[in-house]
Amino acid sequence: MTQLVGRLERDGLVVRLIDPDDGRATPIDITDAGQALRAQLLQTQRDNLAELLEALSPDDEATLSLAMRVAVPLLDELTNVAIN
Numbered sequence: 001m002t003q004l005v006g007r008l009e010r011d012g013l014v015v016r017l018i019d020p021d022d023g024r025a026t027p028i029d030i031t032d033a034g035q036a037l038r039a040q041l042l043q044t045q046r047d048n049l050a051e052l053l054e055a056l057s058p059d060d061e062a063t064l065s066l067a068m069r070v071a072v073p074l075l076d077e078l079t080n081v082a083i084n
Contacts, residue, residue, distance in 0.1 A: 013037060 005028055008014040013034035019025040030038070056064065 008034070 005014065005016070005026075009016060009028075011033075012031055014028045014030055017027040017029055019027055053061070
């Protein structure tokens, strides 16, 4: 993790902070450049997903829609279990 944070810091994507309550801890914060890169990556993911969905046949689209109606509530429940 230290190496990963170091690379992100060298790339200007995060900054290390000082924890006044725990000298062993090193909180980090995302920089403006890091936020911009994250937004760009999310937009690229959205664009790629939209392109893939547009290529579906009507039958495949209906099948995926049904699968999502079943999967989303289960994923929500799993997320709630993991959080609590």
